[in-house]
Amino acid sequence: MSEVLEQEAKASTGHASKYTRNNPYLSTVSVNYLLTGQGSEKETRHVELTLEEGMTYTPGDAVGIIPENRPEAVADVLKALGYRGDERVLDHYKVEISLEEALRTRLGIGKLARGSVGQYAKLVPELDGLKVLVGPENKARAEEYCWGREFVDLATDFPGVITEPQQLFNVLQRLTPRMYSIASSQKQHPDSVHTTVRVIRYDSHGRSRQGVASGHIGDRAGEGMKIPIFLHSNANFRLPEDTTAPVIMIGPGTGIAPFRAFLEERQATGQTGDNWLFFGEQREKMDFLYKDQLLGMVKEGVLKRLDTAFSRDQACKVYVQDRMQENAKELFEWLERGAYFYVCGDATRMAKDVETALLDVIARGSNGTLEHAAEYLAAMKKQKRYQRDVY
Ligand SMILES: Cc1cc2nc3c(=O)[nH]c(=O)nc-3n(C[C@H](O)[C@H](O)[C@H](O)COP(=O)(O)OP(=O)(O)OC[C@H]3O[C@@H](n4cnc5c(N)ncnc54)[C@H](O)[C@@H]3O)c2cc1C
Ligand SMILES: NC(=O)c1ccc[n+]([C@@H]2O[C@H](COP(=O)([O-])OP(=O)(O)OC[C@H]3O[C@@H](n4cnc5c(N)ncnc54)[C@H](OP(=O)(O)O)[C@@H]3O)[C@@H](O)[C@H]2O)c1
Structure with a gap:
């Protein structure tokens, strides 16, 4: 190389x-x-x-x-456009492949993008219904149309003749x-x-x-x-260099993933810092991901604390941030001991709610205002003691 x-x-x-x-x-x-x-x-x-x-x-x-698009989805697109699949096209690197292979491995035919609607409309301009989905003035309407739809819906709802299969490379985004x-x-x-x-x-x-x-x-x-x-690599989501530093991890749902990695690492290298995991899912009976391994880690002492929030096991929802609030005093003590605080999982709601709860825990623990808590959190961020991997 x-x-x-x-x-x-x-x-x-x-x-x-x-x-x-x-x-x-x-x-x-x-x-x-x-x-x-x-x-x-x-x-x-x-x-x-x-x-x-x-x-x-x-x-x-x-x-x-x-990934690859599923063969059934590819077949549906070919059918909607009236192609066989063995037509020849050049991929993004100018390598000649079949249209079927292009639709399966090179082009995004899943979740419909607004840009694709605009590009498709350029190829089949005679279709009236499409006009109301194109242009900046129709952005909201186009987004509403795209929600829950894929390219096959567009090609089926607005059947038009695309004379050259190669033109699909202008319509469809790259499969990422x-x-x-x-x-x-x-x-x-x-x-x-x-x-x-x-x-x-x-x-x-x-x-x-x-x-x-x-x-x-x-x-x-x-x-x-x-x-x-x-x-x-994600240099912004790392265990503390100080192997004795305490670690608090908030990982509901698939957010558990990097914390399994953190805990396995601390276990394998004999790091002595305390570990506290908050995990949440819908129901304990069927959604407690990695239950045996995590309980084993509690038994072994790798996990000093494991708090779970099974949201649908009772009439009222219980989330990880509720568990944080219930344990506010101890959580603040960990922070005062220099604990690193990590969050992984849902970006849209969970991560924001967890931050609000964290600010509250800090304000209560320090007998301070929320402004003081925000400064405390800003200082933690600066010291890389507040890290998030949310999506
Ligand atoms: C740094 C990072 C780490 C990640 N880690 C993980 C992880 O550990 N585990 C994990 O599972 N994912 C993780 N993700 C998310 C993952 O990358 C993918 O985005 C996810 O798996 C979806 O990809 P997909 O190709 O299956 O779905 P796509 O084909 O991309 O489709 C997803 C889209 O479908 C649409 N959609 C979904 N449900 C509905 C519905 N009910 N109605 C209408 N439309 C809907 C939404 O527009 C959604 O964005 C992570 C993402 C990032 C950026
Ligand atoms: N890009 C994608 O399409 C894609 C694919 C996979 C995962 N994800 C995202 O990855 C994240 C994890 O998904 P997941 O299904 O594993 O788990 P999840 O949806 O985050 O659910 C895990 C637990 O969190 C609870 N929860 C819901 N809202 C919450 C909130 N505001 N604060 C705290 N907890 C809350 C859920 O409870 P209730 O359900 O009972 O409310 C459930 O008990 C989500 O953002 C999900 O959308 C995205």
Whole structure:
């Protein structure tokens, strides 16, 4: 590898690796099982992917997975456009492939983008109904149309003739990799990387849909299958360098993933800092992800505290931030001892609510105002003691 390429690879992974999103490693799925139990509303899977010697990661990093669109979805698009699939097109690197392969491995035919509607309308301008979805003045209407729809809906709702299959490269965005927080420590699993994947499935506008990558992992990436991956460094989500520092982790749902990695790392290296995990999911019976391993860590003393919030096991919702509030005094004592505070999972609501609760815990603990709490949190951020990995 040239020096320049090596530097690029280091920048994207934090380690010298020849594999990047544009040059992924063809990994084998060595383990893929359902973590959630029968009756759960979730389908969350534990997935282990093999690594080649020399591929290294640090807890806090993510793994990029390069998905494929499901064959049925590709067939639906071909049918809607009136193509056979063996038509020849040039991919983004000018390599000639079949249209079927392009739709399966190169182009985003999932979740419809507003830009695609605009580009499609340019190719089939004679279609009246489309006009009201195009242009800045129709942004809101176009977004409403796109919600819960895929490209096949557009091509079916507005059937038009696209004379050249190559033009689809202007209409459809590139199929992008999906990131997953790494759920393992390489100190315990030298040859593999683990992830915790929630499979997205839903019905909308009369069709059954699934997330492109999570659906691929749920339905077609069984044990023994190959899947292209790359490692992605995240220097902003790291265990403290001081191995004796206490750590507080808030990880509901798939947010548990990097904390499994943190705990495995601290366990494997005998770090003596106290660990406190808050985990939340819908129901204890079927959604307590990694239950046996976590309870084992409590028994072993790796986890000093494990607080769970099963939101749907009682009439009123209970969330991780409620557990924080219930334990406000002790939580503040940990912070005063220099604890690092980590949050992973839902960005839209959970992470904001957890921050509000944290500010409240600090204000109450210090007998101070919320302004004082905000300054306290700002100082923690500066010391890298407040880190979030939310999506
Ligand atoms: C740094 C990072 C770490 C991550 N870690 C994890 C992780 O550890 N585990 C994990 O599972 N995910 C994780 N994610 C999310 C993951 O990258 C993917 O975004 C996720 O798996 C969905 O990808 P997909 O291809 O399956 O779905 P896509 O094909 O991308 O579809 C998802 C989209 O479908 C639409 N949608 C979903 N449900 C509905 C509905 N009911 N009605 C209408 N539309 C709907 C939404 O627009 C949604 O954005 C992480 C993301 C980032 C950025
Ligand atoms: N990009 C994607 O499409 C994609 C794919 C997979 C996951 N994700 C995101 O990843 C995150 C994790 O998903 P997940 O299904 O594993 O778990 P999740 O949806 O975050 O649910 C985990 C637990 O958090 C609870 N919760 C809901 N709102 C909360 C809040 N405001 N504060 C605290 N807890 C709250 C849930 O309770 P209730 O459900 O009972 O309210 C549940 O008990 C979510 O953001 C999810 O949308 C996104």
